[in-house]
Amino acid sequence: MTDIKLHGFWYSPFTLRVVWTLNLKGIPYENIEEDRFNKSPQLLEYNPIHKKTPVLVHDGKPICESMIIVEYIDEIWPQSSLLPVDPYDRAQARFWVKYVDELILAIRVHFRSKSGEEREKARENIWERLGVVEDQCLDDQKKFYGGDTINIVDIALGSFVNFIKVQDRLEVKILQTERFPRLHLWFNNFKDVPIIHENTPDQEKWEAFLIEKNKASS
Secondary structure (H helix, E strand, O other): OOOEEEEEOOOOHHHHHHHHHHHHOOOOOEEEEOOOOOOOHHHHHHOOOOOOOOEEEEOOEEEEOHHHHHHHHHHHOOOOOOOOOOHHHHHHHHHHHHHHHHHHHHHHHHHHOOOHHHHHHHHHHHHHHHHHHHHHHOOOOOOEOOEOOOOHHHHHHHHHHHHHHHHHOOOOOOOOOOOOHHHHHHHHHHHOOHHHHHOOOOHHHHHHHHHHHHHHHO
16 A cells, blocks of 8 residues: 655645645545654655655655645646646646746745835735736636646645735735736635635634744744
């Protein structure tokens, strides 16, 4: 029997990508919740370079980095494929996955900014990048990026939007409905998929965690 373990943080959008992928494909696994202040020896052994989650351990072999893990799962278990069959479409999907990961870096700059001026500049940068997703990535004639079923771009973008939705409840709203109507429509379709909904942390729990985290870091 295949042995699959997932080392992660329940609140991490990167871990969530892997959780969604495993559950969408119906793959049983053992979830190992890590403590970011006291990471397990196993995690440090499996990811000695970056020492971070998520890490998928498949039959004793570790795979690191969330979207690399997602692609690995998709290759090993091809049912409900997340990547397009056509090579060009597959390349386009990978482009947007990379673009979303760059968006996440912009979000980190925003929330780590100390001054109001720095934060405003970072927010404008995020809005500009989200405008590209709104206008060039999403199609309001399609339920998801790939059409009627969730694919790898939806997984990457969904974890990002879900995280920002929680942050928006605490601070100035970034994902303004009037500014990004297509993104909101897409996300409503995404989050209402039963497997996504059932395997996404409760927003109130997530919000409480972020409040405590912000208090601890202030």
